[in-house]
Amino acid sequence: MNVVKIGGSLLxxxxxxxAPNQEMVRQYARTIAKEWxxxxxxxxxxxxxxxxGNAVPVRYHLKDASLPWKDTDLSMMTVKMFEWLSLVTQIFREEGVPCYPFQxxxxxxxxxxxxxxxxxxxxEHVLSMGVxxxxxxxxxxxxxxxxxxxxxDNLPELFVERMSxxxxxxxxxxxxxxQIGTDGQQTVIPEVTRANFQEVLRCAGPSQKPDITGGMKNKLEALLRLAEQGVEGVITSGRKAEALLPALFEPEPVGTMIRPWAQENRGGLL
Structure with missing residues (x-):
């Protein structure tokens, strides 16, 4: 089983x-359709x-339960997120990919x-149906x-114990x-392992765009928890939809590769 997350900044x-980018959603749908x-x-x-996901909680004061949210607005995050999932599902269906949205x-x-x-x-049942x-x-x-x-970013952790x-x-x-080098230039960190993950975490910061869930640091932490359970991770650019397939299947894809290691205690590293 493979999991792909397409970032909201791309779609x-x-x-x-x-504000959806429907054309980019369609490009991804066509990429998956070709290899369905x-x-x-x-x-x-x-x-x-x-x-x-980032604008709705701000508008309705739902970022945190301690904010002055209204019970009449509590539904708005789920309503708008399912609106988004419904749009993605519709476009994928139009491109011939059978899919099912989960709230x-x-x-x-x-x-x-x-x-x-x-x-x-x-x-699991939907997957067994080929959807x-x-x-x-x-x-x-x-x-x-x-x-x-x-x-x-944290959704794959729900599946890791039930699916391979x-x-x-x-x-x-x-x-x-x-990472920023001594010359001030940014370069990609090609590999994250048990030996260097703490150093890499210090390089991962918040998103430069609105993001209420932690930006790159949250992504990396989620992938490190998966690595503890034997799952490979890849962080790479998806500005072109065709990047999805090599990121999934190439042994050494472009970007940052998170190497898996065995979990040694129940508490984990993060």
């Missing part, structure tokens, strides 16, 4: 409000929230922001904090995890 205008028989039954697709708030409960209970059997499951982040209910915004995940690909608007 929406993150400076806008619920190869991908059928072994691909999970996650789409970043972009100008939906994250309907199957996940967290405790202090970490998944506490979740129900993934429907996802592409499509996910995004959402507002979910939390046992300690009433509700939280659950980042799409091979590689998690995160397509972004940058070439990988960047």
């Amino acid at each position: 929406t205008d993150k400076d806008g409000y619920c 028989e190869r991908l059928r039954g072994n691909l999970i697709l996650i789409v970043g929230g972009g100008s939906y 994250t708030s309907g199957y996940v409960v967290t405790k202090n922001k970490r998944p506490q209970r979740f129900f993934v059997e429907p996802v 592409l499951p499509v996910f995004s982040g959402d507002l979910v209910f939390d046992e300690e904090q009433q509700f939280i915004i659950f980042s799409s 995940l091979r590689r998690m690909v995160m397509l972004t608007d940058v070439e990988g995890v960047m």
